[in-house]
Amino acid sequence: MNRNVEEMAALAEDGRPNYLYERICQRLEGQISGGTYAPGEQLPSLRRMSRLFGVSVTTVMQCYRKLEADGYVEARPQSGFFVRSREPAAVPAAPSGPDLLPTEVGLSERVLERMALHREPSLLRLGIALPAIDVQPVQRIMRTLADVSRHRSMDAWDYMHPHGHEALRHLLARRSLTHEAPLSPEEVFVTSGCMEAMSIAVRCISRPGDAIAVESPAYYGTLLMLEAHKRRVVEIPASQHDGICLDTLERAFARGTVAGCLFSANAQNPLGFTMSDTAKRRIVALSARYGIPLIENDIWGDTVYDPGLATPAKAYDSAGLVIYCNSFSKTLVPGFRVGWALPGRFLRRFQEIKLLTSITSPSPQQIALARLLESGAYEQHLIELRGCLERQARETGEAILDAFPEGTAVEMPSGGCVLWVRLPAGVGAERLFEAAVEAGVHIFPGTVFSSGGEFDDCIRVNVGNPCSAAVRAGVGKLGRLAGELAA
Amino acid sequence: MNRNVEEMAALAEDGRPNYLYERICQRLEGQISGGTYAPGEQLPSLRRMSRLFGVSVTTVMQCYRKLEADGYVEARPQSGFFVRSREPAAVPAAPSGPDLLPTEVGLSERVLERMALHREPSLLRLGIALPAIDVQPVQRIMRTLADVSRHRSMDAWDYMHPHGHEALRHLLARRSLTHEAPLSPEEVFVTSGCMEAMSIAVRCISRPGDAIAVESPAYYGTLLMLEAHKRRVVEIPASQHDGICLDTLERAFARGTVAGCLFSANAQNPLGFTMSDTAKRRIVALSARYGIPLIENDIWGDTVYDPGLATPAKAYDSAGLVIYCNSFSKTLVPGFRVGWALPGRFLRRFQEIKLLTSITSPSPQQIALARLLESGAYEQHLIELRGCLERQARETGEAILDAFPEGTAVEMPSGGCVLWVRLPAGVGAERLFEAAVEAGVHIFPGTVFSSGGEFDDCIRVNVGNPCSAAVRAGVGKLGRLAGELAA
Incomplete structure (x- = not known):
């Protein structure tokens, strides 16, 4: 299985096409020579080829490496394999790292x-x-949804207000009572999950071509989302102990190369750190000082094993520059597609984009989730889930x-x-x-x-x-x- | 109530500030002079002011007209009222109409x-x-959702496959059996409503700044969505008898000024026309000839009173250039937020953008809708709804x-x-x-x-x-x- 490419290539060169990958290579070479794949065109992904030929991803990879060695194709970093072209190669993306230059995402x-x-x-x-x-209370969740469907059928049928179900917004606003400036329900916006919330937030604070500061390493989903919105990134080193390096972030802010910063303060994915209160206050203060908005992805906040440490950075946001994003996908139920945002001073723009992206979020789920919060079942469940x-x-x-x-x-x-x-x-x-x-x-x-x-x-x-x-x-x-x- | 502005202004000028609008004017004049509203800044919308002061929209409008007459503010077409600036006025958007120039949307x-x-x-x-x-079968829909919640709780809990629930995709694909090239379930993509489908489709076929051809008049939601994505529009005249003018559309295609066309072939909103089969074939042929993709908004297709006329244009799309968009919001239940797309050759890009917009669509609803289609309840309901x-x-x-x-x-x-x-x-x-x-x-x-x-x-x-x-x-x-x- 981990026989290396050179060895496989050598075996193949002795003229016996008895290896699957060799037969695939021959077929692809024929197709490239015959023009089925034109110069510059991308070959199918490893996974798709693997399904197509009923072979492993590794086998396809070996095959592509062979085609590369033979000069038929070229690998482009983070893109895949392309039929070799006589045209000059594309200009590579600018390097990232300590120089803080924005880079394209191509993941x-x-x-x-x-x-x-x-x-x-x-x-x-x-x-x-x-x-x-x-580890989730599936029966309880689904029984609640069934009850809502039967007994609140009119409300569950209709479009929900674009801002979200009033009771749910009320209960979510109540979670901010410990913030320096507690929020009103009018400042809460229900979304179709945390990804939609972040995606709208990015469009609130930046335009295509702008760069957003992110942790390095960062959740691949946010990198992909930024790529899909044609945003570039400036990657700020993060450690498992201190989280995102705030000195480096400040340098990026000071240089004016970023339109915002997308980060997690609690149980960051993938590193698992939770920023100290001091660090949370400092990142919010940096945002206010430079007038650069933050997008806080707090999807893991409710799972911090010591919930006393899980105050969001948003709690210190008196300037309204933090767009806070969260959802119930990780803590209760992914299939409901319900998240929420606290867009701060970007509320109006957030509302516009949401309305023109998906109009509103699903109604039955919002009513069911409000019940689960209202009854205390959610908080009770979180205690068990954290454990x-x-x-x-x-x-x-x-x-x-x-x-x-x-x-x-x-x-x-x-x-x-x-x-x-x-x-x-x-x-x-x-x-x-x-x-x-x-x-x-x-x-x-x-x-x-x-x-x-x-x-x-x-x-x-x-x-x-x-x-x-x-x-x-x-x-x-x-x-x-x-x-x-x-x- | 419809006392005209001049009259109100005249009454006010006699020095008795006993009209509400006069008091609002005085307050706003003070705020503008005092710098609360800076030059170039937009005043709150009519509706917001109306709520704020507890007066009618008309009263606010009268007040703004007075401020305009007094030289404090200026009205900008389709934007609202702005504090007058000493800077040169913004360049107005290029005119639309028969010259087919792309225009910005500012609705x-x-x-x-x-x-x-x-x-x-x-x-x-x-x-x-x-x-x-x-006129909707609310009890039947909600009973189905309740049943799904109780008896399919595992599937309803989990993330659905980003493409959508397999049974639902199968049933939706079956609707294409009368197409010239029937579709497989793999070519169907479930979305969070028709608006999400169209919004993703626009991003599949164009970039910010590109122009999209639309009917004139067109559904305001599509104009707003294009505005939110920074697309411009080329408005093609449409009539209640013949629908979108295909000769004019062809001129726009031939000039190469549009990246695509977003249109409805069936029961178009707002005009209510349904294109003839000949016209549907022709628009698809134009798309193929010029290599310009179409986005077909068929949200009203299932309500065409004579369903024999409601074949979508997508039925004639052998080139795969039509992205078909539809949903259950109008024909069954708006609060479920479930729609679908047939992205043709744009399937892969569609999948990428969907995943990075909202990951996937709500699970319980997809399973419930599959049941309603499978049982024939949906088709039966459509007969009643059309009537x-x-x-x-x-x-x-x-x-x-x-x-x-x-x-x-x-x-x-x-x-x-x-x-x-x-x-x-x-x-x-x-x-x-x-x-x-x-x-x-x-x-x-x-x-x-x-x-x-x-x-x-x-x-x-x-x-x-x-x-x-x-x-x-x-x-x-x-x-x-x-x-x-x-x-």
Whole structure:
């Protein structure tokens, strides 16, 4: 399985086309020569080819590498394989890093393929960050939705007010009572999930071509969303201890190269840090001083294991420059598609864009969620959920340290349901990802958490599942594969 | 109430500030002089001021006209009132019309205020185009959702596949069996309503700054959505008999000034026309000849009173250049937020943008809708709905002709639930709108259906409600107001 490319290529060159990948190569060479794929055209993705020919992703990769070696195609970083063209190569994106130059994001092809694997029933779900159905109160949630459907049918049928269900907004506003300036229900905006909230927020504060500061590493979903909106990014280093580097962020603000900053203060994905209160106050103060808006992604905030630490940065936002985004997808139910935003001074623009994106959010769910909040069931559930996630993170982390080769490092996160695993030198997260998928385990390589494809020495592991025998077996497989790659 | 501005101004000038609008004027003059509103800054909208001071929109309008006459503010077409600046005025947008030049859309402030009135419980709902809850099978829909919540709780809880629920996609694909090239379920994409589908479609085929051809008049929602995405429009004249003028559209295609065309072939809103099969084939052929994609908004297609005429243009799309958009919001239930698209050759890009906009659409609703389609309940309901809407359109149309002054013209639409009413000379749709809102009736003035504010001689009236005594009384009021304005 991890026989290397050179070896496979050598075997193929002896003229016996008895390897699947060799037959695929021959077919593709014919198609390229025959003009089916024109110069400059992109070849199908690894995953699509893998399905098409019924072979593994690794096999397709070997085939593409062979075509590359033979001069038929070229690999473009973060894009895929393209038929070689006689035209001059595209200008590469400007480098990122300490120079703080904005860079284009070009992750989508690579990451979407990898996200799609989440639903492969044959794969163990250690990829997508999501608490498993086992740790969520599914029956309670669904009974509430059924009740709403039966007894509030008129309200559940109609368009909801574009701002959202009044009772729900009221209850969400009540969560801000500990903020320095508590919010009124009129300042709460219900959305179709946190991604929609962030996507609208980005459009509130910037235009295509603008750069947004993000943590590095950052949740790949926000990088992809920025790519889809043609925003560039400035990646600010973040650490598991201190979070996003505020000195570097201030330099970016001072230079005026960014239109805003999208960040998480609580249980950041993938690093798992929670910023100190001092740091939260400071990032909000920086925003106010430079007049640069913040987008706070707090989707993991309610899972911080010590909820006393989980005050959002928004709590210190007296200038109204923070657009706060959250949802119930991780803490209760992903399929409802209900999130919310506190857009601060951008409320009016937020409303306009929401109305023209999806008009309003689903009605039955909003009424059901209001009931779950009103009854106290949500807060009660969070206590249990935090306990489960913390235990799962600890147990899975220990299993990883047991199974993985020496030099592997895992830190306990402050909340959420992912572990950021540092691999020993030589393993390579991309290679481990490919091998893991072949072996039936879905993880994310660190490379998808930055626009520049850094972090090939890290993987992210979902600990949303109870640390069952199946999870332990999967972790064991990963450890063995890492060992083989390290050797 | 319709005392004119000059008269009010004259009354005010005699020094007795006993009119509310005079007091508001004085206050605003003070704020402008004092710098609360800076030069170039926009004053609050009519509706917001009306709420703020507890006076009518008309009163606020009179006040703003007074400030304008006094040189404090200036009205900018389709934007609102701005504090007068010493800087040179902004360059006006290029003119639209037969020269086919792309124009900026600047409707949002004006239209959003008017849409918001839809939910004023004091107003008769003749504004928003929506079949009333009375003509929808609400109990059946909600019972199905309750059943799904109870018995399919695992599936309803989880993220749905980004493409949508498999059974639903299968059933939607089956509707294409009469197309020249029937579609597979893989070519169907479930969205959060038709607006999301169109919004993603626009981003699939164009970039900010590009121009999109639209009918004139067009549904204001599509104009607003294009504005929100920074697209310009080229408005192509459309008539109630022949629909969008294909010769003019071809000229726009030939000149290469548009990146695509967004249109409706069936029961177009607001005109109510349904294109002939010949015209549908021709628009698709034009798209293929010039390689310019079409976005087909078919949200009213299932309400065409003679369903034999309602073949979508997409049925003739062998080149895959048509992105078809539809939803269940008008034909079954607006609060579910479920629509779908057939993105043709843009499938991959569509998937990417959807994932990064709202990840996926709500799960419980998709399963419930699949059941309603599977059981035949949806098709059965459509037969009843078409009958109701046709009767309501006829009866309300007759009531309008009875109540309105001579010279008013209404044509029976081919489907949908709106009437496009042509007013006699001198009435003015904007003035009638303001007066109607004061009198407790919500309608839409024709001016919101074009980016240039044309059609001040038309109003659009929703006939989604049974033509009850309340509707007849509302129509009677409208007719009397129109008579007063005409006089």
